[in-house]
Amino acid sequence: MQETYGLDLAQTFTCGQCFRWHPDGRGGFTGAAGGRTLSITPAEIPLLEKDPFWRTYFDLDTDYDALREQVCAAAPALREAARAAQGMRILRQDPWEALCTFILSQNNNIPRITGIITRLCACLGGPSEPAPPPGPLRQAADPHPFPTAGRLAACSPEDLAPLRCGFRARYVLDAAQKVASGQINLQALRHAPLDEARAALQTICGVGPKVADCALLYGLHRMDAFPVDVWIRRAMPMYLPGVDPLVFGDAAGLAQQYLFAYARTRACG
């Protein structure tokens, strides 16, 4: 267990934080990030530590045992949920990609979100970046990397029509323009006060409290962000009656992810 960093691929990829990883049907996953594609099985997890990009992406250097203890100490009722999802990691995704992804996720369902993201990369992604260094990992240059903010900022709503993302198209374009112009500096939000970071993101048309905190948690790895969606809204009173997310401090995002995974499992049977 030690050499795998406790990472569980299924828990990590199916907890709703990302939309570009797909199960291969045999316990492994194939996906894309940072201009690369990767196919990986649980047995190949130890290989990740030798690759600087994937080591960071899978957050192998964060002490999740300590964070999990912090969460459980703040809310003992979460102990069962946290144990069940202890192999889940908060991926260090690209900030722009995460923001864009969760703008597209609003009032939408996961299969359709996945389709929109796929078409977004297929239609507007690229060009591919240099191939990753050779090694034992089954990785390659992504032929359709997630489109940059600059690329999308130059697009019109008609250009996004093939995505079939509906009213979200103008939200994505507004976000792209604000990021590409520098009006919003995503990296600067990584260490800004939480309320300031939220307020900055919510100046984007189509970005409210939920999407803003998703962008902060998944895109900037801000574990103090707490994206309250319909699941959490329903699960909080049921599993954590009277608990204020503030008690989790800088592990609030991880706490909500444990709760989300747990609530979904229960709701789906």
Next chain:
DNA sequence: CACCAGGCTCCGA
């Protein structure tokens, strides 16, 4: 054919 999907904007109290 209704209803819903990891919300948000806009509008009227």
Next chain:
DNA sequence: TCGGAGCATGGT
């Protein structure tokens, strides 16, 4: 501040 309709689209 708060509640509710409207939003585009595809799946069930």
